[in-house]
Amino acid sequence: MIKAVVGANWGDEGKGKITDMLARKADIIVRFQGGANAGHTIVNNYGKFALHTLPSGVFYNHTTSVIGNGVALNIPVLKKEVDDITSKGVPMPKILISDRAQMVMPYHILFDQYEEERLAGRSFGSTKSGIAPFYSDKYAKIGFQVNELFQKETLKEKLKNVCEVKNVLLEHLYHKPLLDPQALFEELMEWKEMVAPFVCDVSAYLWKALKEGKEILLEGQLGSMKDPDHGIYPMVTSSSTLAGYGAVGAGVPPYEIRQIITVTKAYSSAVGAGAFVSEIFGDEAEELRRRGGDGGEYGATTGRPRRVGWYDCVASHYGCRLQGTTDVAFTVLDVLGYLDEIPVCVAYDIDGKITTDFPTTGLLEKAKPVYEKLPGWKCEIRGIKKYEDLPENCRKYIEFIEERIGFPITMISNGPGRDDIIYREK
Numbered sequence: 001m002i003k004a005v006v007g008a009n010w011g012d013e014g015k016g017k018i019t020d021m022l023a024r025k026a027d028i029i030v031r032f033q034g035g036a037n038a039g040h041t042i043v044n045n046y047g048k049f050a051l052h053t054l055p056s057g058v059f060y061n062h063t064t065s066v067i068g069n070g071v072a073l074n075i076p077v078l079k080k081e082v083d084d085i086t087s088k089g090v091p092m093p094k095i096l097i098s099d100r101a102q103m104v105m106p107y108h109i110l111f112d113q114y115e116e117e118r119l120a121g122r123s124f125g126s127t128k129s130g131i132a133p134f135y136s137d138k139y140a141k142i143g144f145q146v147n148e149l150f151q152k153e154t155l156k157e158k159l160k161n162v163c164e165v166k167n168v169l170l171e172h173l174y175h176k177p178l179l180d181p182q183a184l185f186e187e188l189m190e191w192k193e194m195v196a197p198f199v200c201d202v203s204a205y206l207w208k209a210l211k212e213g214k215e216i217l218l219e220g221q222l223g224s225m226k227d228p229d230h231g232i233y234p235m236v237t238s239s240s241t242l243a244g245y246g247a248v249g250a251g252v253p254p255y256e257i258r259q260i261i262t263v264t265k266a267y268s269s270a271v272g273a274g275a276f277v278s279e280i281f282g283d284e285a286e287e288l289r290r291r292g293g294d295g296g297e298y299g300a301t302t303g304r305p306r307r308v309g310w311y312d313c314v315a316s317h318y319g320c321r322l323q324g325t326t327d328v329a330f331t332v333l334d335v336l337g338y339l340d341e342i343p344v345c346v347a348y349d350i351d352g353k354i355t356t357d358f359p360t361t362g363l364l365e366k367a368k369p370v371y372e373k374l375p376g377w378k379c380e381i382r383g384i385k386k387y388e389d390l391p392e393n394c395r396k397y398i399e400f401i402e403e404r405i406g407f408p409i410t411m412i413s414n415g416p417g418r419d420d421i422i423y424r425e426k
Contacts, residue, residue: 002216002252003259004243005329007223008319010270011241012297012306013263014331014413016040016056019219021418022261023057027214028064028206031055032249033239034221035072035104037129043416046090053078055219058085058093065093066202069100070239070249072134073146075191097195098202098251099147106187107166107179108133114174135238137162146199149192159184203251210256218246218257224319225274232361235274243323262325262407264316266333266397268309269297275364278309278345285309292335310371312345313404318358320407327426328405330398331413334420339376342397345369346404374400382415387424 005022007013020042023029036052043049044059053074057063067073086092108130116128137143142162148155159181167178209216220241225231227241239245243262247254267288270276280288288308289297297306320328336342347356348367359367377391384390390398390412402409412422 001213001259002210002218002246002257003261004218004220004246004257004323005261005263006218006220006243006246006323007241008262008264008316008323008325008328009223009268009312010225010272010274010276011222012269012271013223013265014329015220015263016042016051017331017413017416017418018261018263018329018411019056019217020044020059021421022217023060023063025215026057026063026217028066028209029055029057029217029219030066030068030202030206030246030250031071032068032218032220032246033070033241034237035129035131035134036074036077037072037131037237040219041416042418044418046085047088049085049088052081054081054085054093054095055217057217057219058095059090061091063094065095066206066250067095067097067101068202068250069098069102070245071098071101072104072131072239073097073101074104074130075194079194095198096200096202096205097146097198099145099199100202100251101146102134102138102143103146103191104130104134105137105144106184108137110176111166111169111174114170114176118174132238144188146195149188149195155188156181156185159188206250206252210252216252216256218243218250220246223263224322225270225315227322230322232274232364234361235272259326260324261327261329261411262320262323263329263331264319264405265331266311266336267292268312268315269306271304271306275361275367276307276309277315277348277364277367278312278343278369279307280309287338288335291338292332310343310345310369311401312369313401314345314348314356314358316401317356317405317407320405325407327410328402328407329411329413330401330409333394333398333412334380334382334414336397337377337380340378341373342376343371343373344397344401344404346372372400382420384414385422387412387422390422 005019039050039052055065111133112130163179163181222241226237243260347370377393408426
């Protein structure tokens with residue numbers, strides 16, 4: 001059986017913690033899309049970690065961590081991440097890397113930086129991790145799969161051909177130093193040594209695991225609003241963030257994905273540019289940002305201050321619907337304990353028309369939030385283990401949002417630790 005853990009919103013919803021928690025009962029955890037451009041923050045017995053490529057189940061001895069074919073694999077980042085966790089006492093995880101996964105090349109990161117520089121004020125708010133150039137090349141069919149590291153002569157020839165095209169852009173558009181195919185080849189040979197022990201046919205491995213009755217967890221990156229088809233295009237990522245893509249990015253049958261746990265924060269946050277209707281500013285935002293998450297609302301990869309806002313029922317209903325949600329995990333609820341009242345965005349006002357349907361980007365940029373205010377609970381809720389022990393106003397807040405988004409909230413996170421979780425019946 002396969003479960004997927006995905007985000008309902010703009011990313012940074014707390015998926016890492018939920019995956020880490022569910023991994024207790026899983027045999028295999030698979031990253032199926034995205035690259036090192038976003039991260040998951042995990043707090044456990046070993047300490048606090050920001051993971052970017054490794055699946056969030058790497059802290060358990062019984063799990064196998066899989067990098068699926070849909071991932072934008074930055075090999076040096078993966079190596080650094082493995083070294084980092086093992087240096088802090090975490091046992092070396094069991095890792096498998098798909099031989100069909102494509103690699104983020106050194107020049108992808110350069111092109112990402114150069115294009116953001118060129119666009120200046122019109123930029124897409126990239127993390128400059130090479131993701132857009134990587135996926136551009138993948139779909140232009142000039143990307144490099146991991147298996148190509150083991151075919152030296154054809155690799156050399158392909159590098160020569162690709163560098164010819166890239167160097168035209170570097171010389172005439174960006175006015176930057178040219179690429180050297182031989183130097184790239186030598187760097188890729190170092191990469192080969194890093195990954196050689198882990199490379200395999202991941203889809204065949206997962207098929208066999210399913211036949212043996214193993215439990216597989218798919219871990220998504222970012223959230224529904226960052227999906228290139230259904231999100232706030234063009235301020236999106238370059239790979240599908242939806243659970244449905246898990247079948248493609250891991251190489252598993254879609255009918256095997258039986259449970260889709262969609263994670264949403266008890267308030268809203270976002271890294272990067274793009275429409276964000278319930279965003280708040282000034283002192284009000286700074287207070288929420290400072291109290292938020294574990295150690296504040298700052299990106300796990302970039303360190304950038306996240307944009308923050310009140311809970312958006314319109315965006316979350318849409319995000320959950322697209323994911324095919326069976327269960328909602330509601331995170332960082334403990335953060336809101338300081339508020340006398342809590343605004344919730346229940347609809348959008350677009351040119352005087354009230355709607356609860358999530359619109360396309362042009363209309364979204366004109367939308368104004370319609371709020372309902374709920375009374376706060378004004379106390380600390382960390383440490384509470386049973387839903388009925390939560391303050392009444394806290395339960396009312398959860399139930400109000402559950403009704404508005406139309407999907408069952410079955411897990412409530414009330415602290416950063418893996419045991420700070422309340423389970424609730426559907």
